[in-house]
Amino acid sequence: MSARRVLGWLAVIAVIAGLGAGFGLAPREEVQGNVQRIMYIHVPSVLTAYLAFGLVFLGSAGYLLTKRPGWDRLAAAAAEIGVLFTGVFIASGSIWGRPTWGVWWTWDARLTSTAVLFLVYLGYLLLRGMVEEPDARARYAAVVGILGAVNIPIVHFSVYWWRALHQPATILTPGKAPLSSALALPLAVNWVAFTLLFAYFLARRMEIARLEDEGA
Amino acid sequence: MTAYARRAWIVLWKDLLAERRSKENVNALLFFSILLLLLFEFALGPDRERLRAAMPGLLWLGFILAGLLGLGRSFMIERANDCWEGLRLAPGDKSAIYLGKLAGNIVLMTAVELVLIALFGFFYEVDLGPVAGPLAVVLVLGTIGLAAVGTLFAAMTAQVRARELLFPVLLLPVQVPLLLATVSLTQAVLSGQPLFESRHWLQLLAVADLVYVVIGLLTFEFILDA
Numbered sequence: 001m002s003a004r005r006v007l008g009w010l011a012v013i014a015v016i017a018g019l020g021a022g023f024g025l026a027p028r029e030e031v032q033g034n035v036q037r038i039m040y041i042h043v044p045s046v047l048t049a050y051l052a053f054g055l056v057f058l059g060s061a062g063y064l065l066t067k068r069p070g071w072d073r074l075a076a077a078a079a080e081i082g083v084l085f086t087g088v089f090i091a092s093g094s095i096w097g098r099p100t101w102g103v104w105w106t107w108d109a110r111l112t113s114t115a116v117l118f119l120v121y122l123g124y125l126l127l128r129g130m131v132e133e134p135d136a137r138a139r140y141a142a143v144v145g146i147l148g149a150v151n152i153p154i155v156h157f158s159v160y161w162w163r164a165l166h167q168p169a170t171i172l173t174p175g176k177a178p179l180s181s182a183l184a185l186p187l188a189v190n191w192v193a194f195t196l197l198f199a200y201f202l203a204r205r206m207e208i209a210r211l212e213d214e215g216a
Numbered sequence: 217m218t219a220y221a222r223r224a225w226i227v228l229w230k231d232l233l234a235e236r237r238s239k240e241n242v243n244a245l246l247f248f249s250i251l252l253l254l255l256f257e258f259a260l261g262p263d264r265e266r267l268r269a270a271m272p273g274l275l276w277l278g279f280i281l282a283g284l285l286g287l288g289r290s291f292m293i294e295r296a297n298d299c300w301e302g303l304r305l306a307p308g309d310k311s312a313i314y315l316g317k318l319a320g321n322i323v324l325m326t327a328v329e330l331v332l333i334a335l336f337g338f339f340y341e342v343d344l345g346p347v348a349g350p351l352a353v354v355l356v357l358g359t360i361g362l363a364a365v366g367t368l369f370a371a372m373t374a375q376v377r378a379r380e381l382l383f384p385v386l387l388l389p390v391q392v393p394l395l396l397a398t399v400s401l402t403q404a405v406l407s408g409q410p411l412f413e414s415r416h417w418l419q420l421l422a423v424a425d426l427v428y429v430v431i432g433l434l435t436f437e438f439i440l441d442a
Contacts, residue, residue: 064438119389126385130378140372143435144386147365150431151390154424158393161416162400 004203011200014193018044021186029183038096040186044194045088046114052082052198053121053149060145063138069213070206072138075145077205079124081198086118113159120148134213220312227316232323234293241324245286249332252278253339267340272402275336276395280362280388282328287366288383290321291374304440314367314436318429321363329355342406350411351402357421358398364428365390371439397421 022040029036059075062068093111094104105111124144131137235241256274260267267274294300303313333351337344344351366387373383397417404414411418 064435116389116392123382123386123389127372127376127382130376130382136375139438139441140376143368143372143431143439146435147368147390147428147431150427151393154393154420154427157420158396161420162396 007203008200011196014196018190018193021189026186027182032100035096035099038092040190042089042092042096043187044191045085045092047191048194048198049082049085049089052078052085053152056082056145057149060142063142069138073206073209075141076128077202077209079121080205081201083118083121083125086114089114090118107163109160109163113156116155116159117152124148220309223306223308223312224315227313228319231320235324241286241289242327245282245328246331248285249278249282249328250335252281253335264340268342271336271340271342272399272406275333275402276398278332279329280391280395283325283362283366284384284387286324286328287321287363287370290317290367290370295374310437310440311433314432318363318367318432321367322359325359325363329359347405350405353411354398354401354405357425358394360425361394361421361428362391364425364432368432368436371436393424
C-alpha cells in the first residue's frame with residue numbers, strides 16, 4: 001500500500017473515532033444540550049482552515065522564491081481545501097446559532113472574520129480559474145496568497161473591534177463552551193481526525209494537479 | 217536624488233502629465249461621485265438625520281466605488297503602444313515603478329475624495345471646518361491602504377480576461393479591515409471625539425498601510441513579468 005493510501009485509511013479511522021467520541025463518549029452539555037456537539041466539527045474545521053491558509057502562504061512564497069511548480073500546486077490545493085473547511089465552519093456555526101441564538105446568522109466577530117477570509121480565498125480560486133498561462137497564474141495567485149495570509153490578523157482585529165463597538169462580545173460562542181476534560185478529549189480526537197483528512201485531501205489534490213500539469 | 221527615487225518620480229510625473237492633458241479619469245470620476253451622492257440620497261430618502269448618521273459609511277463606500285473605477289484603470293494606459301514592454305525593459309528595481317504608480321493613484325484618489333467630501337458636507341449640511349485636521353489624517357491613511365492594494369491588483373488584472381469582474385472580487389474582501397477602520401474613525405471624528413480616543417483604529421490603519429505597501433514593493437516585479 002502506498003503511503004497515501006495508508007494516510008487515507010488512517011483519516012477514515014480517525015473520523016469514525018471522532019464521530020464516536022463526539023456523539024458517544026462526550027457527555028451531553030448541561031446548558032446547550034445536544035446542540036453543543038456541533039462544536040466537535042465546528043472547531044476542528046476552522047483550525048484546519050487556518051492550517052490550510054498557512055500552507056497557501058508557504059506555497060506562494062516558495063513559488064516566488066524558487067519558481068518550482070510544486071510550490072504552486074501546494075498553494076492551490078491548500079486553498080481549495082481551506083475554502084471547503086471554512087465553508088464547513090460557517091455552515092456549522094450557522095446551524096449551531098439557530099437554536100442557540102435564535103438566528104441563522106449573526107455578525108459575531110469570529111463568524112464574520114472567517115466569512116471575510118472565505119471571500120478572500122474564493123477570489124483567489126476565481127483568479128486561478130481565469131488565468132490560463134500556468135506561470136502567470138502561479139505568480140498572480142502567489143501574490144494574492146501572500147497578501148491574503150498577511151491580512152488575516154488585520155481582518156481579525158478589525159472585525160473584533162468593530163463588534164466590540166456595536167454590541168458586547170457574545171458570551172456563548174461555539175468555541176467558548178466551558179471545556180472540561182470530558183469535552184476536551186473528544187475535541188482533540190476530532191482535531192486529529194480533521195488534520196489527517198486534510199493531509200489526505202492535500203496529497204490527493206496535489207497528485208491530481210501534478211498529473212494535469214504533466215498531461216498539459 | 218537617487219536613481220531609485222528618480223525612476224519612481226518619472227513614472228509619477230508621466231501619469232500626472234497624461235492625466236492633466238486628457239483629464240480622462242478625473243472628469244469621469246468626479247461625475248461618478250456626484251451620481252453616487254444622488255443615488256445614496258434616493259436610496260435612503262430625504263430624511264436629513266438619517267443621511268447624516270449614515271454619512272461615514274456612505275463616504276467610504278463612495279471612495280471605494282470610485283477607487284474600483286479609478287484604480288482599476290491605472291494600468292490600462294500602459295497597454296497601448298507597447299508601454300508595458302517599456303516598463304518591463306526599464307532598468308533597475310521594478311518596485312520603483314510600483315511606487316510611482318502608487319503615488320499617482322494616491323494623488324488621483326485624494327483629489328476625488330476631497331471633492332466628494334466637500335459635496336457631502338454641502339448636501340447633508342455637515343460643518344466640516346472644525347474637524348478638517350483629524351479627518352485629513354483618516355483620509356490619508358485610508359487612501360494609502362486602498363491605493364496600495366488597488367495598484368498591485370490593477371497591475372495584475374490588467375493582463376487577465378474578465379478584468380472588470382476580477383478586480384473588485386479580489387480587492388473588496390481584502391479591504392474589509394480598511395473599511396471598518398476608516399468608517400469607525402470617520403464616525404468618531406464627525407461626532408467630535410478626539411482622534412486619540414480611537415488610536416487603536418489608527419494603529420491598525422498604519423500597520424495595514426505599511427504591510428500592504430511593503431508587500432506591493434516586494435511582489436510587484438512578479439506581476440510585471442510576462
